[in-house]
Amino acid sequence: MDKIVSLCKRRGFLFQSSEIYGGVQGFWDYGPLGVELKRNLKDAWWQDMISSHNELLVPANAPTEFEMVGLDCTIIMHPQVWKCSGHYDLFHDHMVDCKESKKRYRFDQIRGRWCSRGEQRIFVTTMAEAEQEEDEVRRRGMKYFKLRAKNADELTIEKESLTFDQIQERELVLAPDAKSLDTLTEPREFNLMFKTTLGALGGEADVTFLRPETAQGIFVNFKNVVDTSRVKIPFGIGQVGKSFRNEITPRNFTFRSREFEQMEIEFFCHPDQSKQWYQYWRDRRLKWYTELGLSDEALIMREHHVEELAHYSVGTADIEYAFPFLPEGEYGELEGIAHRGDFDLRSHMEGKLDPNSPEGEPMQVELNEHGKPKYKGSGKDLSYRDPITNERFIPHVIEPSAGADRAALAFLCEAYTEDKVPDDKGELQERTVMKLHPRLAPVKAAIFPLVKKDGMPEIAKDIYSELKKHMNVFYDDKGAVGKRYRRQDEAGTPYCITVDTDTLNDKTVTIRDRDSLEQVRIKIDDLVSELGDRLS
Ligand code: ATP
Incomplete structure (x- = not known):
């Protein structure tokens, strides 16, 4: 990885932001080559997903034909958007600080433990030590624990898919280099959204946020798009743009940044067809990465465990890549494909009655102490009426959500190759070559x-x-x-x-x-x- 980072800097792919002032953690600038690479990547996504999509043809493995359109929404939106989307209450990371070293740890959901910046894994040097660790973890009731020997004398302990809520007690997740639990502050919740204020006065009522995902701009424009274009369900809306998350431990080069770009699709379909569309988008998005040069062996599709799924979701899968900064056998998320049911559109309506329910059951939104929806929705009807059958329903959503920076990093890692080529005299010389797909090459x-x-x-x-x-x-x-x-x-x-x-x-x-x-x-x-x- 060090070689890739140094080539990126030396050849002008990536620079640390504000480097001459010592840099700011979690922010990266793309240099003359990097900006072309990332632009080509976003263009390839836009072309393959949106502009070159032919709605008159049924793509391979798709249940039916469908339409795709694009949007470009603002970064700052009405603050109510984030309350109704759940980000205001739920978009948290958990963190602790070590009182002695002042080191900060973020709870890593995948590893199921506190991780500091740049820290990757627990190292144990003997089998006995590994077993001891394992016993300890079992004693504390951790699930999904896996012991893996990397080679004869280096063993790595891995834990998979253990969420903070599943662990519940902080004793179970002692940071590896903390001397004792007493050296750690109580876990705190930390909202990842960057706050800002609107207007000159900047009071509490003017507080709003930089978007932590592009998706909400699509949901709140759903009605606008249906009313103004000729799209019929099923159809997708795509958007590429900046998102911001105040990550506690930005790390691994651009992998976890505080400012990054996303390439997101919200695909709206009939609830009865949503499982088929979920399958379709999982397969299609995985193929996109391999067609542009990521190797099959370095990619996995990780289905979320049932316990990991949001209550409204019937399935979520992450496309993950074996980034070279991760230990062997570990993968980092490139893209999540989520079946989101009708959660988002419903959340942006307001306590409306379920139009499909004969009993007129209220929709499942979080209620306040007075039994009213906790946050006022838009009050707009975001349901859809099928023009042929006249059926009215709230569409289900499949969301393939990719990160442009993570994808660019994966393509850079995959491309980095050292080989030997003959020089003018026919003698073999070492060379470093970035084998980027021609579409992506700067x-x-x-x-x-x-x-x-x-x-x-x-x-x-x-x-x-x-x-x-x-x-x-x-x-x-x-x-x-x-x-x-x-x-x-x-x-x-x-x-x-x-x-x-x-x-x-x-x-x-x-x-x-x-x-x-x-x-x-x-x-x-x-x-x-x-x-x-x-x-x-
Ligand atoms: P992680 O678990 O790694 O924090 P996430 O599950 O929160 O990621 P999503 O909310 O699903 O990520 O966002 C969709 C995509 O946006 C991710 O798959 C990733 O490619 C990208 N992304 C999310 N957070 C970051 C970040 N801090 N830096 C760079 N890219 C990011």
């Missing part, structure tokens, strides 16, 4: 004159100007051509085009493939179409 092609004379730079510059109209290309005439190739390999540029002596006679150039190293000659006039084919 620079699509680099153009080199072999030498800076005989008119070669002029021809190369003409080619550069022509290609620049179609894609992001780079011109380089500095240093030996071998060195120029290496520089582009590190940047992940899939093709290098070289103008040489033959070009002067036959108007052809060589085009070199980053991964296979194959070089073919091709007419300058055919370059645009050739590259177009190779990159698509």
Whole structure:
């Protein structure tokens, strides 16, 4: 991982935010190469999920045809949105501080224990020590405990899927390097939303929040979209944008940041079809990552245990990737696909009667001490009437929610490769190459004159100007051509085009493939179409 981090900095993929002032934890800036990578990633998502979706065709494995549209909502929304969505009351992490070391720990739901920044796992060095740990954990009644030997003399203790609520007692989750429970403060709940105020006075009534997810903008616009476009259920609304979470322990490079981008879909369907659509989106989203280059072996689909599911959900699965900063066998979440039932739309209505219930049962919202819904909803009817059957119902929602920064990090990790390639004299030399999918690569092609004379730079510059109209290309005439190739390999540029002596006679150039190293000659006039084919 250290090598990847250093390449990202050295080549301008990622910088720490406000670095010259010492940086701010959990905030990252994308450099000239990084910004192109992330833009390409978001464009690929938008194109594959929204703009290129053909609603007249039934995609493979989909129950029926469907429509997809997009939205771009604001980061700051009406404060009531977050009360009705549950974020105001429930979007908490649990934290403790060590009174001696002043170290802060966040409760990690997956590992089922307190974790400090950068801390990954419990190390034990002997089997006896491992058994002791295991006994202790069993004695304290922990579930889902698994002991795994990494190699003969290094054992790792892992706990899976243990939520804070399941553990209940803080004694069960002693931070690994805390001397005793007495050194830890009581666990505190910490709301992850960033607060801000509206207007000049900035009183308590003006408090609002930076959105911690893009999804709510979609829910509150559901009616607007249905009323103004011709969408019919089933359909999906997609959005890409910034989200903010005041993470207690930002760590692992961009993996857990405080400002990040999400690519979210809310897919609205009939309740009777929701399970099929859940299955469809799980499969489709997993395939998207492999098609763009993540290897099957490094990806898993982790179904949430029944105890982990929200009361309204019939299923949630996370697509997880074996990030190199995690211990072997551990995975980090790239995307969650959740069946959210009708929870969100109902929450944004107001204590309305259930239109499908013959008894007119009130909907299941949290009530205050007076038996009224705890937070006032919008009062708007967010149900849907099927134009053919006239059936009125509250759509169920399938939510594939991905992180653009985590995906970019996964693609960077997957792409990082060290291999050996022959130099000009045929001797094998080590090289570092970022094997990014051509759609994601920041620079699509680099153009080199072999030498800076005989008119070669002029021809190369003409080619550069022509290609620049179609894609992001780079011109380089500095240093030996071998060195120029290496520089582009590190940047992940899939093709290098070289103008040489033959070009002067036959108007052809060589085009070199980053991964296979194959070089073919091709007419300058055919370059645009050739590259177009190779990159698509
Ligand atoms: P985690 O359990 O890792 O905190 P989460 O389950 O809270 O993640 P979701 O609320 O499901 O995450 O958000 C959807 C996606 O947004 C995640 O799969 C992830 O890709 C991205 N994401 C969430 N929090 C962060 C963060 N702090 N930094 C970067 N990306 C994030």
